[in-house]
Amino acid sequence: MQPVIKARGLSKSYGSKRVLDSIDLDLMPGRILGLIGPNGAGKTTLLKAILGLAPAQGELAVLGLNPHTQRTRMLQEISFIADTAILPRWLKVKQALEYLEGVHPRFDRAKAEVFLQRTEVKAHMLVRQLSKGMLTQLHLALVMAIDSKLLVLDEPTLGLDILYRKQFYNTLLDDYFDKDKTILITTHQVEEIENLLTDVVFIRQGKLCLNTSMEELQDRFIELQLTDDQLAKVAGHTPIHSRPILGGKALIFEGGDRELLRSLGPIKTPSLADIFVAKMHGEKL
Amino acid sequence: MQDSWKDDQPIYRQLHDRILGLILSGALKEGEALPSVRQVASDYQINHLTVSKAYQELVDAGLVEKRRGLGMFVLPGAQQKIATSEREKFISQELPNLIAKARQLGIREAELTKAIRQMMKESN
Numbered sequence: 001m002q003p004v005i006k007a008r009g010l011s012k013s014y015g016s017k018r019v020l021d022s023i024d025l026d027l028m029p030g031r032i033l034g035l036i037g038p039n040g041a042g043k044t045t046l047l048k049a050i051l052g053l054a055p056a057q058g059e060l061a062v063l064g065l066n067p068h069t070q071r072t073r074m075l076q077e078i079s080f081i082a083d084t085a086i087l088p089r090w091l092k093v094k095q096a097l098e099y100l101e102g103v104h105p106r107f108d109r110a111k112a113e114v115f116l117q118r119t120e121v122k123a124h125m126l127v128r129q130l131s132k133g134m135l136t137q138l139h140l141a142l143v144m145a146i147d148s149k150l151l152v153l154d155e156p157t158l159g160l161d162i163l164y165r166k167q168f169y170n171t172l173l174d175d176y177f178d179k180d181k182t183i184l185i186t187t188h189q190v191e192e193i194e195n196l197l198t199d200v201v202f203i204r205q206g207k208l209c210l211n212t213s214m215e216e217l218q219d220r221f222i223e224l225q226l227t228d229d230q231l232a233k234v235a236g237h238t239p240i241h242s243r244p245i246l247g248g249k250a251l252i253f254e255g256g257d258r259e260l261l262r263s264l265g266p267i268k269t270p271s272l273a274d275i276f277v278a279k280m281h282g283e284k285l
Numbered sequence: 286m287q288d289s290w291k292d293d294q295p296i297y298r299q300l301h302d303r304i305l306g307l308i309l310s311g312a313l314k315e316g317e318a319l320p321s322v323r324q325v326a327s328d329y330q331i332n333h334l335t336v337s338k339a340y341q342e343l344v345d346a347g348l349v350e351k352r353r354g355l356g357m358f359v360l361p362g363a364q365q366k367i368a369t370s371e372r373e374k375f376i377s378q379e380l381p382n383l384i385a386k387a388r389q390l391g392i393r394e395a396e397l398t399k400a401i402r403q404m405m406k407e408s409n
Contacts, residue, residue: 032332166330173323173326173327173330173333174323174324177326177333178323195290195329195330195331195332195335196332197332198332198334214332215334218295268293269292269295271292
């Protein structure tokens with residue numbers, strides 16, 4: 001099976017600042033990858049490189065194509081929702097559908113219309129009349145109706161209320177996703193997508209500091225909760241992170257001996273948010 | 286926002302246990318279809334691999350079968366099988382925990398058995 005995204009040594013600098021630093025990435029079909037990192041870590045730069053919006057050094061193939069030299073062909077099978085509103089404010093919903101029907105060979109207008117019927121977005125409305133939630137529904141309608149192989153979502157639920165967010169992910173899983181499709185999603189709302197992801201990548205200062213399947217993640221990270229008087233028991237085992245809990249500490253270990261840790265106290269898989277905090281505060285690069 | 290999962294066990298395991306519970310209580314009858322992987326993934330906002338993994342464990346345990354193109358179905362005898370294994374699990378795992386807890390609290394055997402006997406009588 002050919003990876004949907006394959007990057008080797010992908011790098012980019014703005015002046016002396018390295019914003020992407022030797023990134024290796026393989027994303028296989030049928031996966032949902034979360035790209036997670038603090039502001040300024042290089043998420044958007046990486047997405048731009050993948051979408052062919054900004055050049056980068058190194059090897060990069062998306063759907064087997066070069067995002068720069070074969071961009072037109074590549075874009076026929078990719079859909080993308082940006083974090084910023086990109087539709088012109090004077091455009092009518094109907095015109096957006098007409099436009100896409102005209103330019104995109106894989107756009108199914110009827111499908112978008114059926115989807116919009118379930119929302120409050122009406123065909124005669126102007127983009128500027130839509131609330132943030134309705135605008136996301138419009139984006140979603142356009143993107144769902146494109147028979148793409150890769151869907152890229154950049155902070156798709158930023159600023160949306162709970163109802164819209166839930167509906168967004170329901171639609172994504174129910175109407176869009178299947179085993180032949182692949183989703184790449186960036187977000188700060190780690191808790192919200194944690195259970196949705198099959199794979200996760202943490203990016204920090206342009207480097208990937210975690211690149212794993214969720215299944216592996218559960219084997220690799222262990223949280224051990226100890227009361228203060230038991231803490232001496234773990235001397236000699238170095239956690240990557242420790243945070244205070246009622247009466248003790250929660251320690252996160254990476255690649256620790258599960259049986260050994262289990263014998264010391266209650267263990268569990270730490271949440272993705274806790275692993276994120278641990279990895280971001282952890283070892284200096 | 287999401288249905289609450291406990292964090293001490295992987296979600297596929299908990300989903301698996303919930304389905305066992307449904308079959309055991311008769312809410313999901315033998316011969317009936319399990320909801321589709323897509324449906325469960327969307328309802329709980331979890332990925333399809335998690336759901337598939339839970340279903341696969343049920344298949345491996347001989348409780349459900351996959352019918353090509355149709356989905357997953359509860360096999361005859363599943364309820365009985367689950368009842369037997371859950372009973373064993375209760376005696377071998379849950380009861381020792383209960384006894385350990387009682388011991389920690391200084392509850393004596395006579396006191397404990399008396400309480401159990403009374404509760405069993407009341408619930409009959």
